[in-house]
Amino acid sequence: MKDVMREAVDKSERGRKGVNFLLFFPQTCIDSHREMICLETQHFNINRILLLTIGLWPYQRSLLVELQSILLFGILLTFIIFQITTFITAECTMDLMYKVLASAFFYICFAIKYNSFLVNANIIKSVLMQLQDVCNEIEDKNEIAIIEKYGSKAKRITIKVLLLGIFYQLIFILIYIWPYIHRILTNKSQLHSSSYILTEYFIDKEKYFYIIVLHRNAACCIGFLAFVATGTMLITCLQHICAMFSIASYRIGQAIGISRKGGFTNEQKSCEEIIRAVNIHCKAMKLSNFLISNFVGSFFSLIAAGVLCLSCNLLRIASFTGNIGQLILSLINLFAHYIYLFLAYYTAQEVTDHNENLFITVYNVYWYKAPLRIQKMILFLLQRGTISFYLVLGGILIASMQSAASLASTSVSYFTVLYSTRQD
Template sequence: MISLETQHFNINRILLLIIGLWPYQRSLLIELQLILLFGILISFIVFQFTTFITSECTLDLIYKVLSSAFFFICFAIKYNSFWINADILRSSLKQLQDIYNEIKDKNEIAIIEKYGSKAKRFTFRIILLVIGYQCTFILLYMWPYILVLTSKSRLRSSPYIMIEYFIDQEKYSYLITLHRHAACFIGIIAMAATGTMLLAYLQHTCALFSIACYRIEQAIGTSQKNGFANEQKSCKEIIRAVNIHCHAMKLSNFLISNFVGSYFLLIAAGVICLSCNLLRIASFTGNIGQLLLSIIHLSIHYIYLFLANYSAQEVTDHNEYVFATVYNVRWYMAPIRIQKMIQFLLQKGTKSFYLILGGIFVASMQNAASIASTSISYFTVLYSTRQV
């Protein structure tokens, strides 16, 4: 028996448990954890916008605040989307587990193991990126203190992220530092945990598409053997292939369709963040730390953008491969009854299957490039206004 929680989603489960987003065992303590962590993240965003109250509102200040604030807003959107859709995620995992409980064929189990291992490899790589980002973020703020210790020079700490707490920032510097790094840690873990969870889930739907291909090939191979029993067995295999194919499409759409609002906001916030960070890079004034932080923000957004669309593109490609398999097998040599069933599959293959993000955006590598191009277009407009 295949256990999703212990075999295939165990790493994702640990990541989600760290920030209280694992959809099972939602006790009162977990709810308090959610409120606390989300409160830290939201308060850090709010205190960035309060900079406009105490500082002169210039274009440079606006771009500097928006470039970091919208980066953390993306974190908050992802965190909140999994919080409010916990029942949806739990239902999706249950449906997937029910399908896996019916699978007994060792070759089909091997297909599941193959895609599960692929999802784990992606998760490990993203965890390494998260560790690298967090270490870089800490180092940026620790570097001035390191210089003081090594060269005995005066401390000059650059405000890479503009924040206004309405308190004496020197007196409460340790609390401010704790708040800043806690928000960063919560946000980056939330982005990684939710992103890898969706990626792993879509990889398992791809496994279902591959199982459908395997069952079609087995059905056609069986149908070419003489005997009424073989023909009956072939019909059952085709029915099972169609059923698991329908389940794969249903599971993909069920989960993504319930994140419509979240993805719409995430796309909008992401484009603003990308454009503002591109502008900060183009307006480099010699602050290496500021430049490095903007580059990291851009890298994380682009990596997330292309990984999300790559996963959705794989779902589309696997669906098309099912019908390519139907075309390529020697179905014309099967009995007439089998041929009629195959014709229905061929007709269904004329309609493409896509995952729609935010209700308006077809998830694919081509459209990922379009979003990246859109952010660059907005950047050029903003940059041109600064030159006037």
């Protein structure tokens, strides 16, 4: 009896010592157990700053943030309206129509992107939560490294696109201030810079010149920030979905490697790895479909407005009349649209390629040397690989590089028709 009591006391002492150790060194114990990934602070930090700037970050949606987003969207929308109102006061000719629509459709694309995130804030929030849940379940160091790899890639893309946006904004400002600099240096009259983008405010343009300039520059800044912030946010989400597909491929390889060691225990572990691979693969497919399906209307509108914008800007370039500023502006608009188009479709193509890579991995591993039970599970995976998986943008186009080339070709075709009509 005394021995039993002594053993109980020893256990109690050891328990108290363990509790004391946890109290003094809690963080060390947690970090040694597993490495946590916080997507918001590690991989989405730049996207978060950009979206917070324009009031589109899905978290902490206070009344002040809602008012900010309404104000910014209102500035962008009114600038589009004041471009369209040019048709009310000016003589409506084909040249005027192409000139106004080339710029108006460009800003309509900005407004569509801004509105899509404003309306679907809860969808973006849900996607981020689901991605975080997936990261919380990951404990393998190699799988964490895969997430880190794709997170770093997404950040590099975000930074590059942001730098391109800043470059565009600087060129835009330079185009507008150059006539005044030239006039000061040469003491000659120069074309008024407001003619690059035609607007009608129904007020005295000379008297309210600075307000008009402020409104125009604010709309351009808001629009490009929205274009960059929303576009890179979607790209970052899709890159993390690609990471989920890569983890599924990694787990399949691990499962086959374990099964080849032989033994009932290893066979059980192999089955568990295959199940985990199938689970994260299904989550990646569902998450990508969930994200794209909730932006169907926005993508459809963006595709239509983008094709018309490209066609009108091509027509402005073909109808060059000696206005260098207008030519540069049209070229930059074209460049920005084509970069955005191919980058978006390339990222969506990557999702399809990563899904197919899973089944390529299944084909290439030595699954036929695995136990019969594992072979049966692999056969189900191979059968699933016969069904194509791809993202459909706007409900009309399969997201692939071929579709991007097709859209670019369509815009050129529309331009050809419009230009031939103008020549006639």
